[in-house]
Amino acid sequence: MKNIAVIGSGTMGNGIAHVFAQNGFPVALVDVSEEALQKGVATITKNLDRIIAKGNLTEEQKEQTLAHIKTYTSLEEGVRDADLVVEAATENVDMKLKIFKDLAAFTKPEAILASNTSSISITRIASVTDRPDKVIGMHFMNPVPVMKLVEIIRGYSTSDAVTTEIMEISKQLGKTPTECNDYPGFVANRILMPMINEAIYSLYEGVAGVEEIDTIMKLGMAHPMGPLQLADFIGLDVCLSILHVLHDGFGNPKYAPCPLLVNMVQAGHKGVKSGQGFYSWTHGTKDLVVADRFKKS
Structure with missing residues (x-):
């Protein structure tokens, strides 16, 4: 898995983009407006500066992290080459269903589609796609660069292979992935x-x-x-x-x-x-x- 796309550049989205980019993954950060994207990248930059101030990152590593992030206002363009898409839009079911319908149309057939939803059914989200076996929940905790947990939610049809792959990539981010099943509110x-x-x-x-x-x-x-x-x-x-x-x-x-x-x-x-x-x-x-x-x- 090489290319990551993150949908939404708000608090959770920019944090998710940050941790992927800091761990060497190319990230396409997608949002509806250039202003929102600039604000998201500014937040990432500020958070990287905090890590530098604590002595846990060099200026060169900061620049490498930022270089891994490209921004897009076009969903189709941003997710075209993605191996994994992590949706981190507003916690609104209609919005998420619309995004996942579009993701199914715009991404490669083999791409895994993940949602950072904190409560909405992964099974319901998967039902609007052409690949329910490749839809999964990746519920990061806020603030993403600091918190270790990723709640991994298996939808009704999520495959074992996809679950294993998402557990592994979460570990590559320095996180502790913990699996649960798809019921309202999950566990957290x-x-x-x-x-x-x-x-x-x-x-x-x-x-x-x-x-x-x-x-x-x-x-x-x-x-x-x-x-x-x-x-x-x-x-x-x-x-x-x-x-x-x-x-x-x-x-x-x-x-x-x-x-x-x-x-x-x-x-x-x-x-x-x-x-x-x-x-x-x-x-x-x-x-x-x-x-x-x-x-x-």
């Missing part, structure tokens, strides 16, 4: 999202405040960040989308999203990406500042 988000949702319910019902909930989970459970801070970091809209997948997929009311989460997303308060969530992210320091709405009077 099936366990994580109900915890985040319960933390939001605890706030919604007045059990405790934002800082108290996060402090209890950090100090009591040794979590590196509290569930409300983590929700802001993931994106409240993404959390809501995953909870809808779990709720619809299992039909179990325990997965129903908290009304506070629904209202916050509808109001445009999506966490770090919008500048407001359970915390304020616009004050320009690394200090955690609880959003005005949740400050105690």
